[in-house]
Amino acid sequence: MSKPTKALPYFLGPEKEQKDEYKRVLTETIEAITASVKDEGAYQGASVEALQQTLSQFSLLPSHGIGWEALLEEVKQTILPHFLRTWSPNYMAHLHSPALLESIASELIIATFNQSMDSWDQSPIATEVEVAVVQQLCNLYGYGKESDGVFTSGGSQSNLSAITMARDWYCSSKLNHDVKKEGLPASYHKLRLYTSEVSHFSMEKSAHLLGLGYDAVRKVPVDDLCRMDVQELRGMIESDKQAGLLPFCVVATIGTTDYGSIDRVEAIRTVCDEEGMFLHADAAYGSGLQLSPTYRTRLGDLSLCDSITVDFHKMFLLPISCGAILVKNKEHFSVFTLHADYLNREEDEEEGYTNLVGKSLQTTRRADALKVWMAFQCRGKDGYEKIVDTCIENATFLAKALLAHPSFTLAIEPELSSVVFRHIGTSELNKRIRKELLHHHQVVIGQTVYKHQTYLKFTLLNPTITKEHLSELIALIDTLANELQQ
Numbered sequence: 103m104s105k106p107t108k109a110l111p112y113f114l115g116p117e118k119e120q121k122d123e124y125k126r127v128l129t130e131t132i133e134a135i136t137a138s139v140k141d142e143g144a145y146q147g148a149s150v151e152a153l154q155q156t157l158s159q160f161s162l163l164p165s166h167g168i169g170w171e172a173l174l175e176e177v178k179q180t181i182l183p184h185f186l187r188t189w190s191p192n193y194m195a196h197l198h199s200p201a202l203l204e205s206i207a208s209e210l211i212i213a214t215f216n217q218s219m220d221s222w223d224q225s226p227i228a229t230e231v232e233v234a235v236v237q238q239l240c241n242l243y244g245y246g247k248e249s250d251g252v253f254t255s256g257g258s259q260s261n262l263s264a265i266t267m268a269r270d271w272y273c274s275s276k277l278n279h280d281v282k283k284e285g286l287p288a289s290y291h292k293l294r295l296y297t298s299e300v301s302h303f304s305m306e307k308s309a310h311l312l313g314l315g316y317d318a319v320r321k322v323p324v325d326d327l328c329r330m331d332v333q334e335l336r337g338m339i340e341s342d343k344q345a346g347l348l349p350f351c352v353v354a355t356i357g358t359t360d361y362g363s364i365d366r367v368e369a370i371r372t373v374c375d376e377e378g379m380f381l382h383a384d385a386a387y388g389s390g391l392q393l394s395p396t397y398r399t400r401l402g403d404l405s406l407c408d409s410i411t412v413d414f415h416k417m418f419l420l421p422i423s424c425g426a427i428l429v430k431n432k433e434h435f436s437v438f439t440l441h442a443d444y445l446n447r448e449e450d451e452e453e454g455y456t457n458l459v460g461k462s463l464q465t466t467r468r469a470d471a472l473k474v475w476m477a478f479q480c481r482g483k484d485g486y487e488k489i490v491d492t493c494i495e496n497a498t499f500l501a502k503a504l505l506a507h508p509s510f511t512l513a514i515e516p517e518l519s520s521v522v523f524r525h526i527g528t529s530e531l532n533k534r535i536r537k538e539l540l541h542h543h544q545v546v547i548g549q550t551v552y553k554h555q556t557y558l559k560f561t562l563l564n565p566t567i568t569k570e571h572l573s574e575l576i577a578l579i580d581t582l583a584n585e586l587q588q
């Protein structure tokens with residue numbers, strides 16, 4: 103291995119050389135990234151073995167550092183060509199969005215200054231940005247003065263935070279038991295959480311982590327549109343109560359991961375009020391629809407929920423990770439509050455310094471709220487409305503086209519921007535179509551199971567995807583299906 107030509111300075115700083123080197127490293131990186139983008143493909147197709155083979159040549163920690171120039175060369179050869187291109191109109195496998203240009207600039211600022219959101223003295227302006235962003239987000243979703251929120255790593259952490267609050271609130275208000283201090287109550291195994299059978303798996307994960315176990319999660323059947331059946335919910339709660347169990351929480355999914363179907367919060371709120379239960383809205387997917395005056399009524403009134411999961415790395419097109427949990431009554435955040443002499447002294451708050459660690463599962467935490475602050479101002483209401491509406495309208499178009507096509511069937515009419523469909527051939531054929539697209543056509547689409555059959559899925563988060571392109575993809579899939587069946 104050759105010695106580095108010149109040692110790279112450690113950090114950015116006020117010296118000319120530090121600034122020049124900062125600019126050089128970033129400029130060279132930007133050049134390498136842009137040069138690596140050669141076509142519209144979503145993935146250049148390398149197999150698992152090929153990627154593992156390439157990486158096996160490297161020692162993670164060589165005896166002598168190879169320096170910046172050689173490193174960049176390696177990254178250009180080995181890593182960049184194989185990244186998935188999330189901006190590609192051929193990428194629509196998951197709720198995984200491309201990142202808006204201005205938000206990549208935010209990431210650069212976030213990484214350069216490396217603020218940490220746990221205490222004000224580690225993130226002065228970044229803390230105030232998060233406080234301001236959270237306040238306005240609470241307004242956006244219809245919450246009042248008592249509300250509050252905090253940024254999270256995404257929907258899973260937001261859901262875990264909400265279910266923790268729900269559990270502790272229920273134990274304290276109904277069982278007169280302080281979980282924070284004493285741990286789970288003796289009747290912990292009777293606690294039950296209700297969510298639809300097509301909800302996200304973070305419900306089970308949270309139940310496990312919270313000491314309740316998967317059995318605490320009751321999966322409510324869904325109607326024809328994959329929305330929680332509220333009559334079934336009532337019935338399950340009633341029979342569980344009769345069996346001596348303790349229903350404490352309902353999680354409504356506002357945009358299911360597969361179908362984008364939206365549970366009806368008004369009807370579920372009524373049940374929760376009658377039963378004295380906490381209502382959480384998992385709007386990881388659907389939260390983006392709030393920015394569309396045309397379509398937001400599809401969400402229902404989310405302000406009826408005690409807490410709301412919002413994910414910005416889905417419909418809002420911000421870089422991973424970026425999510426938030428909003429809470430109608432900020433008292434619930436006390437679940438996460440602890441004071442340490444070395445970090446977030448109580449006297450700080452008396453003096454007006456906000457230490458956000460008191461609301462979070464995390465301690466060290468990225469300044470992700472800056473991405474929302476910058477992108478919202480850059481795009482504005484009109485810009486975001488166009489992004490969201492284009493995706494919804496593309497989904498409607500695609501669903502109609504599939505319904506009209508003799509080779510395809512649709513699972514359900516989309517409410518958001520996911521379209522689940524299948525070729526009328528076997529499940530095996532549908533699976534092969536997806537793999538064929540991935541490895542030979544640079545097209546990455548999703549796959550799921552609906553009513554025991556394999557379905558394909560287009561998750562449309564990218565507003566640059568056109569209707570013409572969608573028509574071409576349907577034709578391509580039809581052609582592939584014919585070829586594979588021969």
Ligand SMILES: *Cc1c(COP(=O)(O)O)cnc(C)c1O
Nearest residue numbers: 256257258259302357359386387
């Ligand atoms: C994506 C998603 C989640 C998980 O969010 P992450 O940001 O991936 O942790 C939770 N619930 C729903 C409905 C989702 O679609």
